[in-house]
Amino acid sequence: MSQTMLGYIKQDSPIHYLTGATKLICLLLFSFASMLTYDTRLLAIILIFSIVMFKVSKIQFKDVAFVVYFILVFLLLNNIAIFLFSPYEGVKIYGMRTDLFKLVGPYTVTVEQLFYQFNITLKYLSIIPMALLFMVATHPSEFAASLNRIGVSYKGAYAVAIALRYIPDVQRDYHDIAFAQQARGIDMSKKEKLSKRIKNITAILLPLIFSSLDRIETISCAMELRAFGNNKKRTWYSARPFKKGDYIAIGVATAFLVVAFLMMIKNGGRFYNPFL
Structure with a gap:
């Protein structure tokens, strides 16, 4: 497959053996867990887990390289836009201000802003491997059966x-x-x-x-x-019944979502504040 094309890639891997419904449910659960929290520790764990699952799927990086490069450019532009329009959002969230250096006009780079934007980038990166994996490891017909199965x-x-x-x-x-x-x-x-x-x-x-x-x-x-x-x-x-691996995958994804809720309760909100 050309590097500029994104579609189903057939491989012999545990990820491909999962049903389309299972992969769709897991993607949604991981997305909810990632979007709910700004806890750097949990987001880093989700990112590592996503990369490991991508490796397990036996999908080569070259097969999705073009999309990955496009996403990285988007993240760079997104971070620039965030800083331009809200350069002190991190200061408001974490309640502290540690200046690093001044740029021009009202723009000053702070540790809190960098940490805030790092967490936003981490949120995107933690779910992107899962989304790409779903797209390249799920046959379109199986995906349609999965959508129909969930209503x-x-x-x-x-x-x-x-x-x-x-x-x-x-x-x-x-x-x-x-x-x-x-x-x-x-x-x-x-x-x-x-x-x-x-x-x-x-x-x-x-x-x-x-x-x-x-x-x-x-x-x-x-x-x-x-x-x-x-x-x-x-x-x-293309519809297939659930097997043991499907229940395990959904259970793991559900566990991540539960941990995200627990971390929100422990942190007293969505944000993890290491500056306290």
């Missing part, structure tokens, strides 16, 4: 499955069209001016939109011929 209508679940299934195809079409246009002399490299590059990109987007519409029409016709949507319920070929 989502099978029409909506199937729509999500189709979208996930064809993301790699759309990405592949984009690259094919881009290479074809470049072969015709349309330059989209950094050598061209930004305005010219934006104009040249439309030479890719229009064919991509039309090819996607053709694919949508083909899929719609095929589903209508199979009388999709006539019945209120349907069975799923």
Whole structure:
């Protein structure tokens, strides 16, 4: 799989043996645990656990490298925005101020602000491996069965499955069209001016939109011929019953959520304050 594509990657691992419903439930539980608390200790443990699970899945970093780089850039920009718009939020939260150095105007870097923004970054990083793992270790059809199992209508679940299934195809079409246009002399490299590059990109987007519409029409016709949507319920070929490993995984994820609640009670709130 190309590094710029993100989709299901088949591997022989304990993570792949779990049902789609189990992986979805675990992702939600870990997300709730991570979003509930700002306790650095628990977030660090969740991050380490997520990385270990990613390693257990046997998914190679190169398969998701492009997405990881994009996320890191987003986190960098997010931290810059937080500091620009709220440079003393950490001071308000932790009730102390320890200046490190002054920048310009009203901006002064403080230990408390750095710690606050570190925790925000840690919150994102703690759940990102789990989210990526869910995306690359869950087959779209199995994911649809999982959504339907937790109460989502099978029409909506199937729509999500189709979208996930064809993301790699759309990405592949984009690259094919881009290479074809470049072969015709349309330059989209950094050598061209930004305005010219934006104009040249439309030479890719229009064919991509039309090819996607053709694919949508083909899929719609095929589903209508199979009388999709006539019945209120349907069975799923990819659905699997829960096994021992599924219950263990859900139990571990639930334990993390319970610990997050306990840490909130112990800390007297969502924030862990090491400055007291």
